[in-house]
Amino acid sequence: MDRNGSVVDVEQVRTAHGAAGVGVRLLGRAVRLVVGVLLGTVTAVVDLTYLLWSGLILVPVWPHPGARRSAIREIQAGARHLAEVERWRLAAFLNSVNSADYTGRRAVEYLCLRWAVGLLGGAVLLIFAYGAVAGLVWLAEWVAGQSGPLLFAGQLVLGLIGLFLVAQGLLGMAALDRRLGRLFFGPSDRELLERRISELAVSRAGIVEAVDAERRRIERDLHDGLQQRLVALGMLLGRARRSADPERAGELLRQAHEESRSALDDLREVAWRVYPTALDNLGLDEALARVADRAGMPVTVHYRLVEQPPARVRTAAYFVVSEAVTNAAKHARAGRVVVDVAPGQNAVVVAIDDDGIGGADPAGSGLAGLARRVAALDGTFRVDSPVGGPTTIVAEFPCG
Incomplete structure (x- = not known):
C-alpha cells in the first residue's frame, strides 16, 4: 500500500541497491568458499605429512609401553594444534564454528579423515583451473579465427556445464568439510x-x-x-x-x-x-497501515504475507515497526520511511528503511528493548545506521 505520495523513484533506487548488495554478497561468499577449500587442500597435505611422520615415530617405540604412551601424548598434542588451524579455517571461510572441547585422540581421528577430504577438494580445484585455462584457449582460438561459430558455441556449452559441475563439487566439498568438523568438534549436548x-x-x-x-x-x-x-x-x-x-x-x-x-x-x-486491538480484529497489515497513518510523515508499507502470522509474531512485529517509525520521526529527522514485511524461510522478515541522518545506537534503550523483544521469540535483530544515514532495521521472527 502506498501512503502520502508516490514512491516509484525510491523503490527503484532501493531495488537497484538491493540487487547490487546481493551480487556483492554472493561474490564474497563464493570467494571465501574457494579460498577455504584451497587452504583446506594445503592443510590436508600438512595433515597427511604429520600422520605419516607420526606413524614412523610409533613403529620403533611400539614394543615399549612407556615410550609408546609418551609418543602418543606428543602426537596428540601436535594433532590438536593442526586441528585448531582447521577450526579457524572452518570458522573464517566456511561459516562453521565448532567447539574447542575435544580430546587429542579426537583430533588424531579427525586428521585421519580430513586429509582425504582436503585432497579431494584440491582435485576439484584442479579441474576448475584446467577448465578455466581451456576456456581461455578456446576464446583465443575463436578471436584468432581458428574455430568457427558452431565449434565455439559447443565449447561454450561444454564450459558452462563444466562450470556448473565444478561449482556443485565445491559446494559439496565445503558441506562435507563442515559436516566432518561438526562430527568431531561439534558442541556436546551439555554445551x-x-x-x-x-x-x-x-x-x-x-x-x-x-x-x-x-x-x-x-x-x-x-x-x-x-x-x-x-x-x-x-x-x-x-x-x-x-x-x-x-x-x-x-x-x-x-x-x-x-x-x-x-x-x-x-x-x-x-x-x-x-496493545492495538486492530492486531486481533483486523490483522497485522491493517495495524501497520494505521501506524503509517499516524506517523506524521510519509510511510510506505509493503505487506507481502499471504496468511496472518501467529499472535506473538504479530505483536512483536508491530512494536518493532511502530518504535522504528517513531524513532525515524523523532530522532533521525527522516523524510520518508519504507516498511517491508515479507515471508522468509520459516520466518517473517520485517525491514524498516529511513532516509534520516543515521547514527542510531543499537545499545540505546529503544533499540535494545526491541532487540530483547525479538530475542524472546528466538529471532534475530540487526541495525545498520552509519552516520549520515540511511538507517536499516531488520527483524526476523521464526514462524513454523
Missing part, C-alpha cells in the same frame, strides 16, 4: 544445554526489563497527559457548578465537554500503545 540456558536467562532478564520500562512509560503517559486533563475537567465542572451566571456555567460546561473529549483521545492513545 548445547548450557548455551540454551544462558540464552533463556538473558532473554528472561530482558523481558522483565522491557516490561518494567513499558510500565514506566505508561505511568508517564497517564500522569503527564490523561491525569492532567481529568484534573482540568474536574476543575471546570466545579466552577460551572458554583457559577450563578447561566451563560458562564454554559461556557464552562462546553470547555469541560471539550476537555473530556481530549481526555478520551489520550486514553485511546495510551491503550493503542499498550
Whole structure:
C-alpha cells in the first residue's frame, strides 16, 4: 500500500541497491568458499605429512609401553594444534564454528579423515583451473579465427556445464568439510544445554526489563497527559457548578465537554500503545497501515504475507515497526520511511528503511528493548545506521 505520495523513484533506487548488495554478497561468499577449500587442500597435505611422520615415530617405540604412551601424548598434542588451524579455517571461510572441547585422540581421528577430504577438494580445484585455462584457449582460438561459430558455441556449452559441475563439487566439498568438523568438534549436548540456558536467562532478564520500562512509560503517559486533563475537567465542572451566571456555567460546561473529549483521545492513545486491538480484529497489515497513518510523515508499507502470522509474531512485529517509525520521526529527522514485511524461510522478515541522518545506537534503550523483544521469540535483530544515514532495521521472527 502506498501512503502520502508516490514512491516509484525510491523503490527503484532501493531495488537497484538491493540487487547490487546481493551480487556483492554472493561474490564474497563464493570467494571465501574457494579460498577455504584451497587452504583446506594445503592443510590436508600438512595433515597427511604429520600422520605419516607420526606413524614412523610409533613403529620403533611400539614394543615399549612407556615410550609408546609418551609418543602418543606428543602426537596428540601436535594433532590438536593442526586441528585448531582447521577450526579457524572452518570458522573464517566456511561459516562453521565448532567447539574447542575435544580430546587429542579426537583430533588424531579427525586428521585421519580430513586429509582425504582436503585432497579431494584440491582435485576439484584442479579441474576448475584446467577448465578455466581451456576456456581461455578456446576464446583465443575463436578471436584468432581458428574455430568457427558452431565449434565455439559447443565449447561454450561444454564450459558452462563444466562450470556448473565444478561449482556443485565445491559446494559439496565445503558441506562435507563442515559436516566432518561438526562430527568431531561439534558442541556436546551439555554445551548445547548450557548455551540454551544462558540464552533463556538473558532473554528472561530482558523481558522483565522491557516490561518494567513499558510500565514506566505508561505511568508517564497517564500522569503527564490523561491525569492532567481529568484534573482540568474536574476543575471546570466545579466552577460551572458554583457559577450563578447561566451563560458562564454554559461556557464552562462546553470547555469541560471539550476537555473530556481530549481526555478520551489520550486514553485511546495510551491503550493503542499498550496493545492495538486492530492486531486481533483486523490483522497485522491493517495495524501497520494505521501506524503509517499516524506517523506524521510519509510511510510506505509493503505487506507481502499471504496468511496472518501467529499472535506473538504479530505483536512483536508491530512494536518493532511502530518504535522504528517513531524513532525515524523523532530522532533521525527522516523524510520518508519504507516498511517491508515479507515471508522468509520459516520466518517473517520485517525491514524498516529511513532516509534520516543515521547514527542510531543499537545499545540505546529503544533499540535494545526491541532487540530483547525479538530475542524472546528466538529471532534475530540487526541495525545498520552509519552516520549520515540511511538507517536499516531488520527483524526476523521464526514462524513454523
